[in-house]
Amino acid sequence: MGVTRVGNYEAGAAASHTVAARGFAAVAATACIALAGLLVPVISSAAPLSARIVAEHVRPGHEIDLTVRSPAMHKSLSVKVIPASGGGPAPTLYLLNGAAGGEGGSSWFDQTDIRSFxxxxxxxxxxxxxxxxxxFTDWKRPDPTLGYQKWSTFLTDELPRAIDARFDGNGRNAIAGISMAGTSVFQLSLHAPKLYRAIGSFSGCAQTSDPVGQAVVRMVVEGRGGGNTLNMWGPSTDPSWRDxxxxxHVDRFRGKSVxxxxxSGTPGRYDTINGPGIDGNGGKLFDQIAVGAVIETATGECTRNLQRRMREMGVDAxxxxxxxxxxxxxxxxxxxHRAWxxxxxALAA
Incomplete structure (x- = not known):
């Protein structure tokens, strides 16, 4: 089945996001140098309810679109599934989109070959x-722009139970994500330490509580999404940033397959005028190199820091x-493809 590509790098998958992406690039450049309303929190002690699959649509090519009602999120959410080939209980791989949330053609289904792979x-x-x-975290309170956000609860508690029940899941899970979600996959594992056997982070930044890390988080949440990080993790001194x-917390990933x-951030084999998703568009190529290169350089610095930290702590990855x-x-x-x-x-062990 063919794959339609709409914009190439995740930070600018839609043309309307180009300005925000350039703002992110400015903060990312700073990171490279530096690294040389009255809304009441909703608090509940009640046990979480189960998510319900309220609609299914089967597409050609063994692909199913689900509508899942989330009690935690107070709404129905779209979830796309490629069911396991063959019979019997199967493990589950969760793939998270980046800062665009899969909008504007910026999802794993739109931009990659996961259907055939x-x-x-x-x-x-x-x-x-x-x-x-x-x-993809649980926010402290609703946000006037981004709304009610309880993604950790939905992704680690509600959704796995619904998926396992519908698609005969065997309880063995892996998760991977790109860009913003390359950070979230680790945070979700911290939230649910027994849920994932394997974690994949592609071009993410694991540092979120130091000044530069906080600036990057704000650029995504506030500059890109128009939200307010005070509603997410509170002020910069709030323990939630460190949590x-x-x-x-790299020691808490010990024993997982990471x-x-x-x-490197320098132009590579796909950064050409005829590259996938560029298709002769000079403007797209300019953005991919000028903006995407700076962001990748910054996340690369985060990744090398994480590598050193894991080595110091004796955590295999x-x-x-x-x-x-x-x-x-x-x-x-x-x-x-390399990580699979x-x-x-890990899922078979």
């Missing part, structure tokens, strides 16, 4: 849609730091 694999592939600029900082990758490569979907497709054999082994 996983067609014969005995694994349920699940791609939740939405969550733009949310960091959600994977860099500070794959982390990042490009696979790092693939490749020469050439900007903040772009074709590179992330390659990295998913490692994930498959």
């Amino acid at each position: 996983f067609a014969d694999e005995h694994v349920n592939v699940v791609v939740p849609m939405g969550g733009a600029a949310s960091y 959600n900082d994977p860099y500070l 794959y982390i990758s990042n490009g 696979t790092f693939h730091l490749y020469d050439g490569g900007t903040h772009a979907w074709p590179y992330w497709q390659d990295e998913l 054999p490692q994930f498959r082994r």
Whole structure:
């Protein structure tokens, strides 16, 4: 089945996001240098309710669109699934989109070959849609712009139970994400330490609580999404910033199968006028190189810091730091291909 590509690098998948992406690039450049309303919080002690699949639409090519009602999020959400090939209980791989939340054609289904790549694999592939600029975390309070955000609860408690019940899941899970979600995958594992056997982070930044990390988070949430990080994790001194900082908690990833990758930020084999998603468009190529290169350079610094920290703590992880490569979907497709054999082994163990 053919794949339609709409914009190439995740930070600028839609033309309307170009200005925000350039703002992100400015903060990312600073990171490279530096790294040399009255809304009441909703608090409940009640046990979480189960999410319900309220609608299904089967598409050609063994693909199913679900509508899932989330009690935690107070709304229905779109979730796309490639059911496992073959019979019997199967593990599940969750793939998270980046800061655009899959909007504007910026999702794993729009930008990669996951339909064909996983067609014969005995694994349920699940791609939740939405969550733009949310960091897929549980926010302290509703946000006037981004709304009610309880993504950690939905993704780690509600959705897995619904998926396992509908698609005969065996309880073995892996999760991977790009860009913003390359941070979120670690945070979700901190939130639910027993849920994932394998974690994949492609071009993410694990540092969120130091001044530069906080600035990058704000650029995504506030500059990109128009939200307010005070509603997410509170002021900069709030312990939630440290609680959600994977860099500070690397020991809690011990024993998991971890794959982390990042490009160098210099133009690579896909950063050409005829590259995938560029297709002769000089403006797209300029953005991918000028903006995507700076973002990838900044996330690369985060990734090297995480590598050093994991070595210091004796936490095993696979790092693939490749020469050439900007903040772009074709590179992330390659990295998913590289990571999958490692994930498959972890899910089968």
